[in-house]
Amino acid sequence: MAFSLLSFLGGAAGAGSQILDERRDQKRRDDVTAEQRQWQIATEARQANANRKSQRDADKRQLDDLMEEAALHFNEDQMKYLGGQGKAGLSLAITRAKELSPYGIKGADILKLPSINSGKDMPTGADLSKSMRLTDLLAPVPTASKMYTGNSFEGLAIHAMENLRVATTEEEKTMWENQLVEANNLLAGKNNKNEFKDTAIKTAVQTTDAIVNNALLDANLAQMSLDKQMVVRREGNQADVFNTIGRAYTNILSNPAMESNSVLKDFVTKKQIELSSDIINFKNTSESNYNKFINASEQLKNMSNKDEGYEELTDTVNALRPASDRYEPFNPAEPLTLEQVKDPSKYMKYSPNTTIQVLDESTGTYKHIIRTSNGILVVHA
Numbered sequence: 001m002a003f004s005l006l007s008f009l010g011g012a013a014g015a016g017s018q019i020l021d022e023r024r025d026q027k028r029r030d031d032v033t034a035e036q037r038q039w040q041i042a043t044e045a046r047q048a049n050a051n052r053k054s055q056r057d058a059d060k061r062q063l064d065d066l067m068e069e070a071a072l073h074f075n076e077d078q079m080k081y082l083g084g085q086g087k088a089g090l091s092l093a094i095t096r097a098k099e100l101s102p103y104g105i106k107g108a109d110i111l112k113l114p115s116i117n118s119g120k121d122m123p124t125g126a127d128l129s130k131s132m133r134l135t136d137l138l139a140p141v142p143t144a145s146k147m148y149t150g151n152s153f154e155g156l157a158i159h160a161m162e163n164l165r166v167a168t169t170e171e172e173k174t175m176w177e178n179q180l181v182e183a184n185n186l187l188a189g190k191n192n193k194n195e196f197k198d199t200a201i202k203t204a205v206q207t208t209d210a211i212v213n214n215a216l217l218d219a220n221l222a223q224m225s226l227d228k229q230m231v232v233r234r235e236g237n238q239a240d241v242f243n244t245i246g247r248a249y250t251n252i253l254s255n256p257a258m259e260s261n262s263v264l265k266d267f268v269t270k271k272q273i274e275l276s277s278d279i280i281n282f283k284n285t286s287e288s289n290y291n292k293f294i295n296a297s298e299q300l301k302n303m304s305n306k307d308e309g310y311e312e313l314t315d316t317v318n319a320l321r322p323a324s325d326r327y328e329p330f331n332p333a334e335p336l337t338l339e340q341v342k343d344p345s346k347y348m349k350y351s352p353n354t355t356i357q358v359l360d361e362s363t364g365t366y367k368h369i370i371r372t373s374n375g376i377l378v379v380h381a
Contacts, residue, residue, distance in 0.1 A: 059087070066090040073097035078111045096138045100175070111137055157183035157203045161210040173214065180207045181257040184264035204267040208252065215248040216241065239353045239372040242279050246377075249275065276380060283368045283379045286355040290327035293320035330357040330366055337361050338369075338378070347371055355379075 063086075070082055070090050074097070082093055097110050157180055164176035184207055187200040213231040216222035221241050222233045233241060252258070252268050259265070296317045303310050328350060330336070338360045340346045347369070350356060354371045368379040 063087055063090070066094065070094050070097075074111060081111070093138065153183050153186040154199050154203055157187070157207060161206060164210055164214055167214075173218075177211055177214075177251075178255065178257050180210065181252065181255045181262075181264065183207075185257065185259045185262050187263065200263045201267070204262075204264040207264055208249075208268055208271060211252055212245055212248045215244050215251075219244045237352070237373070238282060239370045239377060242275065242282070242370070243372045243375070243377055245275055246272070279370065279377060279379055280381045283355050283370065283381065286323070286327045287357075287368075289320055289323035290329070293317065293324035296320060326351070326354050328354060328356045330359060335359055338367055341369055341376060344375070347376055 066087055067079070067083065067090065070093060071079055073094065074082060082090055085093070093111065100110055160176045160179035160183060164173060164180065167173045167176055184200070184204055187197070187203050213222060216231060216233060217224070219240065220234075221237055221244055222231045225232055249268050249272050253265060253272075296313055300310070300313050300317055303313065305311075336346060336356065336358045338358050341356075341358060347356060350371045352371050352373050356369050356371065357366055358369055359365075360367045368381070370377040370379060
């Protein structure tokens with residue numbers, strides 16, 4: 001059979017052309033596929049960015065909502081700290097605030113931020129907070145064993161008094177004092193003669209005694225009796241006792257839970273008046289003992305040891321001497337004014353329980369102050 005070179009070359013050329021066409025088609029398909037892939041990747045990236053932005057916006061809205069809710073329970077300094085705790089921290093703090101609300105624990109008592117009163121080189125309270133867990137800073141929720149399960153307001157007050165007596169932390173003491181005040185509010189109703197009910201008056205008396213005694217125990221001005229039921233006040237610190245009782249009365253009346261119609265408010269206000277009278281009597285006794293000492297001393301100077309009554313008068317002078325040391329009359333040579341005693345250095349040389357006569361320059365009259373361990377009481381006579 002004859003071989004045709006032209007036919008062979010023609011067939012080869014056709015086959016080559018087909019191969020080139022297929023390659024071009026494949027390249028076009030590859031280009032389209034690559035373009036589609038890039039478009040798909042870009043689309044997915046845009047969608048992912050949009051999703052992330054949407055999530056960020058949702059997170060920000062949720063964080064803003066939590067911050068707004070937290071601001072209902074916490075003060076500005078606390079909010080600065082909580083703002084750095086994220087959603088989880090804010091949610092925990094809000095939950096704890098709601099849990100503690102029924103116990104009267106609010107505001108700064110919920111979250112205790114550490115503080116330092118020192119030089120600039122010391123860490124700040126905020127620095128310390130960063131190294132402490134939020135759970136360590138939040139006030140604890142009372143355990144079930146401390147929950148009141150009775151059904152009377154008087155019982156609730158008694159329950160709170162007992163828990164206040166055994167409380168060991170400031171948070172617990174604040175909580176039970178608030179519970180006491182709220183229980184008294186609930187007992188504030190009057191009878192058909194428009195008089196406070198006996199149970200309300202009795203509870204107000206017990207509440208006041210419980211809070212005052214707790215304050216005295218904290219100040220180491222009293223101790224429990226052997227049966228752990230009665231508070232025995234220590235002798236020799238009467239000025240500090242006055243000061244501590246006065247602060248306790250003020251704290252009761254300024255308690256956020258206090259209501260204007262509470263018998264407790266009426267009772268404590270009367271107790272403040274009684275305390276003021278006790279302070280005035282303390283001043284009067286100090287001044288009287290000093291004058292008696294001066295008079296007896298002058299009489300003794302004019303007697304000889306052979307005179308009748310000399311020994312008795314000597315005993316009187318000796319007995320009055322310690323008491324006379326607790327009174328300092330106004331000294332014109334070194335005048336001390338009511339304005340000057342705002343400076344502690346002006347009265348620190350006097351011993352606690354000393355009554356000091358000062359000049360009130362605004363009225364030109366003499367007044368008295370009583371030195372306490374860490375300050376003074378102004379006698380309003």
